[in-house]
Amino acid sequence: MASLDVSGLRKSFGPTHVLHGIDLAVEDGEMIVIVGASGCGKSTLLRIVAGLETATSGSIRIAGREVTALEPAERDIAMVFQNYALYPHMSVEQNMAYGLKIRGLPKAEITRRVAEAAGLLGIEALLGRRPRQLSGGQRQRVAMGRAIVREPKLFLFDEPLSNLDAKLRVQMRAEIRRLQRRLGVTSLFVTHDQTEAMTLGDRLVVMHAGHAAQIATPMEIWARPADTYVAGFIGSPAMNFLEGTLAEGGQAVALKAGPVLRFADGPRAGGEGMPLTVGIRPEHVELAEGGILLPLDLVEPLGSETVLHGRLPGGEALVVKLAGPAPDAPSLPVALPAAALHVFDGETGKRLDP
Amino acid sequence: MRKTVFKGTALPLLLLAPQLAITAIFFLWPAGAAIWQSLLQEDPWGMSSEFVGLRNFTEVLAQPEWRGAAYNTLIFSSAVAILAMGTALFLAVQADKSIRGANIYRTLLIWPYAVAPAVAAVLWLFLFHPSIGLVGRALNEAGIAWDYKLNGNQAMLLIIIAAAWKQVSYNFIFFLAGLQSIPRSVLEAAAIDGARPVRRFWTIILPLLSPTAFFLLVVNLVYAFFDTFGVIHALTGGGPGKATETLIYKVYVEGVQNVNLGSSSAQSVILMVLVIALTAVQFRFIERKVHY
Amino acid sequence: MRRYWPHVWLLLGVLVFATPIYITLIGSTHDASTIGRGDVPLLPGSHAAENYASAWLRGGAGRFTVSPAWRMMLNSTIMALCIAVGKIVISLLSAYAVVFFSFPGRMIAFWTIFMTLMLPVEVRIIPTYQVIVSLDLFNSMAGLTIPLIASATATLLFRQFFLTIPEEYVEAAKMDGASPMRFFRDILLPLSVTNIAALFVILFIYGWNQYLWPLLVVNDRNLETIVVGMAKMIGNGDAQNEWNVIMAMAVLALLPPVAVVIFMQRWFLKGLTETEK
Numbered sequence: 077m078a079s080l081d082v083s084g085l086r087k088s089f090g091p092t093h094v095l096h097g098i099d100l101a102v103e104d105g106e107m108i109v110i111v112g113a114s115g116c117g118k119s120t121l122l123r124i125v126a127g128l129e130t131a132t133s134g135s136i137r138i139a140g141r142e143v144t145a146l147e148p149a150e151r152d153i154a155m156v157f158q159n160y161a162l163y164p165h166m167s168v169e170q171n172m173a174y175g176l177k178i179r180g181l182p183k184a185e186i187t188r189r190v191a192e193a194a195g196l197l198g199i200e201a202l203l204g205r206r207p208r209q210l211s212g213g214q215r216q217r218v219a220m221g222r223a224i225v226r227e228p229k230l231f232l233f234d235e236p237l238s239n240l241d242a243k244l245r246v247q248m249r250a251e252i253r254r255l256q257r258r259l260g261v262t263s264l265f266v267t268h269d270q271t272e273a274m275t276l277g278d279r280l281v282v283m284h285a286g287h288a289a290q291i292a293t294p295m296e297i298w299a300r301p302a303d304t305y306v307a308g309f310i311g312s313p314a315m316n317f318l319e320g321t322l323a324e325g326g327q328a329v330a331l332k333a334g335p336v337l338r339f340a341d342g343p344r345a346g347g348e349g350m351p352l353t354v355g356i357r358p359e360h361v362e363l364a365e366g367g368i369l370l371p372l373d374l375v376e377p378l379g380s381e382t383v384l385h386g387r388l389p390g391g392e393a394l395v396v397k398l399a400g401p402a403p404d405a406p407s408l409p410v411a412l413p414a415a416a417l418h419v420f421d422g423e424t425g426k427r428l429d430p
Numbered sequence: 431m432r433k434t435v436f437k438g439t440a441l442p443l444l445l446l447a448p449q450l451a452i453t454a455i456f457f458l459w460p461a462g463a464a465i466w467q468s469l470l471q472e473d474p475w476g477m478s479s480e481f482v483g484l485r486n487f488t489e490v491l492a493q494p495e496w497r498g499a500a501y502n503t504l505i506f507s508s509a510v511a512i513l514a515m516g517t518a519l520f521l522a523v524q525a526d527k528s529i530r531g532a533n534i535y536r537t538l539l540i541w542p543y544a545v546a547p548a549v550a551a552v553l554w555l556f557l558f559h560p561s562i563g564l565v566g567r568a569l570n571e572a573g574i575a576w577d578y579k580l581n582g583n584q585a586m587l588l589i590i591i592a593a594a595w596k597q598v599s600y601n602f603i604f605f606l607a608g609l610q611s612i613p614r615s616v617l618e619a620a621a622i623d624g625a626r627p628v629r630r631f632w633t634i635i636l637p638l639l640s641p642t643a644f645f646l647l648v649v650n651l652v653y654a655f656f657d658t659f660g661v662i663h664a665l666t667g668g669g670p671g672k673a674t675e676t677l678i679y680k681v682y683v684e685g686v687q688n689v690n691l692g693s694s695s696a697q698s699v700i701l702m703v704l705v706i707a708l709t710a711v712q713f714r715f716i717e718r719k720v721h722y
Numbered sequence: 723m724r725r726y727w728p729h730v731w732l733l734l735g736v737l738v739f740a741t742p743i744y745i746t747l748i749g750s751t752h753d754a755s756t757i758g759r760g761d762v763p764l765l766p767g768s769h770a771a772e773n774y775a776s777a778w779l780r781g782g783a784g785r786f787t788v789s790p791a792w793r794m795m796l797n798s799t800i801m802a803l804c805i806a807v808g809k810i811v812i813s814l815l816s817a818y819a820v821v822f823f824s825f826p827g828r829m830i831a832f833w834t835i836f837m838t839l840m841l842p843v844e845v846r847i848i849p850t851y852q853v854i855v856s857l858d859l860f861n862s863m864a865g866l867t868i869p870l871i872a873s874a875t876a877t878l879l880f881r882q883f884f885l886t887i888p889e890e891y892v893e894a895a896k897m898d899g900a901s902p903m904r905f906f907r908d909i910l911l912p913l914s915v916t917n918i919a920a921l922f923v924i925l926f927i928y929g930w931n932q933y934l935w936p937l938l939v940v941n942d943r944n945l946e947t948i949v950v951g952m953a954k955m956i957g958n959g960d961a962q963n964e965w966n967v968i969m970a971m972a973v974l975a976l977l978p979p980v981a982v983v984i985f986m987q988r989w990f991l992k993g994l995t996e997t998e999k
Contacts (some may be wrong), residue, residue, distance in 0.1 A: 126893075126897070127896075128893050128896065147896070148893075148896045148897050148899075149896060149897065149898070149899030149900075150899075153897070154897065155893070155894070155897050157890040157893065157894060158890070159888060159890050160890075161888065161890030161891055161893065161894040163891065163894075163908075163909055164913070165909075165912040165913060174898050174900075174908070175897065175898035175899060178898055178899045178900055178904065179899060222894075435822055435823055435824045435892075436822055436823050436892075436902040436905075437823075438823065438825070438902065439823075439825040439826065441819075441823070441902060441903075442819035442820075442822075442823035442825050442828070443819070443825065443827070445815040445816060445818060445819035446815070446816045446819045446820070446831050448811075448812045448815065448816075449812045449813065449815070449816040449835055449872055449873075449877065450816075450831060450834060450835070452812070452868060452869070452871055452872040453834055453835060453837075453838050453872045454834075455853065455857075455869075456850055456853060456868070456869035456872065457837070457838045457841050457846070457872060458834075458837075459849075459853055460846040460849035460850040460852070460853055461841050461846050461849070463849035463852065463853075464845075464846055464848070464849045467849065517735070520731070521731070521732060521735045524727075524728035524729075524731045524732050524735075525728070525732055527728040531729065531732070535732045535735075535736065537984065537987060538736045538739075538740075539735065539736060539739060540983060540987070540990075540991075541980045541983050541984055542739060543927075543983060543994075544927050544931075544976070544979035544980045544982065544983040545931075545976045545979070545980065546930070546931035546933060546949045546975065546976070546979070547931070547933065548931075548933045548949050548950070548952070548953040549931075549949060549952065549953075549972055549975050549976050550742075551953070552746075552952065552953065552956060552968070552972050553742035553743060553745075553746050553972065553976075554742055555956070556742065556745050556746050556749060556965075556969065556972075557741065557742055557745055562757050562758065562965060564745060579958070595739070595742070598739070600994070603991065603994060603995070604995070607995060652842075655844075656842050656844040656845070657844075659844060659933065659934045660931075660933035660934065660949070660953070663933070663934075663937070663953070664933075664953035664956060667958075678844050678845075681844075681845070681847060681848070682847060682934070685847060685848035685851075686847075686848070686938065691848065694848050695848065695849070698845050698846055698847070698848065698849070701844075701845040702840070702841065702845050702846070705840050705841070705842065705845060706840045709839060709840050
């Protein structure tokens with residue numbers, strides 16, 4: 077168990093810059109989820125921490141020890157791979173024991189650790205089997221077991237749930253979280269799935285185009301996204317974005333769609349007429365008599381909730397999520413509550429706070 | 431190229447050392463020597479040699495014997511390729527029709543591949559020998575003067591049969607695999623479009639099989655050029671006269687029996703160019719197949 | 723009737739293919755005079771034991787003397803095994819180096835090996851022979867086998883296979899702390915077993931059937947191989963030859979590779995179709 081410090085990490089392949097200086101401090105026992113769309117650099121970051129790729133510049137410290145130049149095996153880490161990477165010709169037991177055998181641990185110690193991990197994961201009955209005789213969920217557990225027996229300082233997870241079907245994924249997600257809490261091992265978890273990220277992480281790193289767009293707890297990211305990218309990436313259905321300009325001396329936004337909305341939390345700095353992007357989550361849009369009339373072009377009933385798709389008078393799309401069924405009408409009047417607005421700079425996309 | 435590799439330079443070079451050493455000593459050095467010697471002329475006693483440029487090549491290419499060998503090679507190779515591929519395709523089409531029997535027939539037809547060319551030659555000799563062979567004697571009794579040791583055309587025919595016999599297995603395996611990989615649905619669609627079996631064969635099966643056929647053509651030609659040395663050496667020794675002397679056989683005769691190094695080397699170099707051209711054609715084709 | 727035609731044609735094909743072997747097998751059970759007279763029988767005779775005994779223990783006698791079959795088959799076996807095992811070992815090693823390492827000269831090494839594809843032994847007979855003589859390898863098992871051991875085909879096959887090995891195995895092995903040679907031994911070799919078996923079948927046949935090269939670099943009777951020895955017994959194909967013994971010898975010469983193909987058919991087919999990709 078240990079802390080992980082990443083500072084000023086850059087990576088480029090020739091002229092292409094994949095990581096533009098990542099700083100990240102992970103505390104002892106913390107579970108950090110790195111989330112982002114494909115190509116954002118999240119896997120590269122993980123692989124550099126693992127030692128499978130070398131950084132162009134920057135440093136990595138595990139438990140205060142500089143490991144930037146070390147081989148993966150010397151970093152005292154364990155990794156769970158996307159395809160599990162179980163050696164197909166070895167039994168489950170041999171797979172789990174292989175790393176320990178190479179390290180030259182005594183046989184009794186190896187047996188003890190494998191038995192312990194197998195007990196923890198409930199795979200004692202599978203120890204004699206080959207990987208291809210296992211189901212997806214069982215393979216996943218063995219891959220975890222292989223990491224656990226090493227008793228590493230740091231766990232790395234590279235999208236380990238993406239090959240499972242939806243139901244199993246939810247189940248394994250909870251299992252990983254419980255296990256990680258119980259073992260208290262510092263962990264880095266990479267995924268492209270925002271639900272997975274929100275449910276698993278103590279804190280999230282939202283990656284975008286080689287930058288860490290935001291590093292914060294799931295709830296903070298949801299409540300106060302740092303920019304339009306993070307705002308749009310986290311939350312489902314995605315946040316609505318409406319164009320507007322700063323008005324009334326910074327007290328309000330004049331939407332392109334018509335209405336002028338006063339900020340609930342105070343004025344924003346900036347000149348009159350400065351372009352803004354206003355975000356509002358679909359679940360925060362309300363139905364209100366006398367609101368803006370939203371003609372609907374699609375209604376998606378999901379049982380406990382309903383998702384409405386429509387277009388505002390200015391032509392901007394607006395998605396509304398209602399609890400329960402929606403009134404049967406071709407268009408509905410909607411209101412955008414001031415307290416639920418997220419205000420972003422219209423040019424840079426950065427969050428603007430009062 | 432893989433993403434993840436091991437570090438180090440000494441270890442991979444050490445791993446490559448045996449292969450590279452053998453390649454350098456037994457491939458590159460002799461190939462270089464062949465090219466060098468092809469530019470030299472040795473005096474008859476092998477005491478000295480002088481640089482003669484491309485004279486060996488012009489002499490070889492002008493030689494009626496060499497041209498005769500080239501002609502023989504052409505006849506022999508195309509006959510072997512056509513006979514071996516035609517027979518194999520015919521049998522593969524028949525085997526493909528019987529779904530259950532295909533594998534049994536494959537087992538019964540593939541073993542000639544394992545027979546050495548020289549042994550194949552001897553097996554056919556036992557059949558076609560003019561006085562002890564079953565077929566040879568039958569031909570003579572039927573009034574056809576059959577003696578491959580006297581008649582050049584008959585000798586050529588015999589080595590063609592022996593060489594093709596061995597190669598049919600190989601072609602059969604590939605044609606059958608090619609046929610079996612044609613989706614049944616395509617053939618069924620053609621049947622519903624009203625194409626009768628024969629038409630289906632010419633308009634659907636054969637075009638889809640053409641990559642296999644082209645690949646086999648190159649393989650068969652290379653086989654006929656080089657691997658059939660044993661057939662000719664064991665059966666006819668290039669004779670009667672020089673009726674069955676192919677290019678590769680002539681290199682052997684020139685170098686081993688006549689010890690004419692300059693000329694033999696020039697002929698080797700010509701053959702090398704031929705192999706390189708065939709390999710290049712084959713690889714261009716493989717590249718195309720990838721995009722097919 | 724129509725659905726029987728394929729079987730008729732195929733059985734006819736099988737028959738034509740088997741005829742030369744059948745005649746040879748039958749011939750090897752008759753005495754020399756029966757064959758020499760030209761009364762080719764179609765049923766087995768009663769001289770099998772003595773013909774095979776002569777071939778096995780005495781070999782070729784008279785004008786075309788060759789070693790006894792037991793010695794020639796032993797030589798052929800050693801030669802075929804050396805070639806097959808040698809090719810597999812050095813190809814595994816070089817494919818491993820080319821695929822799993824990044825080092826200066828990697829591409830040069832690869833193309834050097836690749837070039838050997840274009841230089842079959844037949845086109846460089848004489849100069850290779852001269853190299854053998856100058857290295858004092860004439861009339862030796864080493865001279866017979868080593869020059870045939872370099873193999874672009876096998877290297878390419880293993881390279882192709884290694885490239886399909888998931889990236890994660892290498893990474894997992896690195897995580898487990900496996901050294902390169904440990905990875906090779908513990909992970910790569912076990913995964914390559916079927917490829918090795920398939921290649922072995924093809925290469926054993928290739929080695930056993932060598933003709934031109936043994937003809938050239940060996941004239942010591944103790945190193946004679948059976949394919950060359952058997953062909954030697956034919957001489958000019960005179961009717962007075964000891965045909966019964968020659969036929970027995972031919973059967974012995976083709977038996978091992980044919981048995982390998984038939985009994986290891988699965989690997990043979992795999993090896994054949996994959997080496998040609």
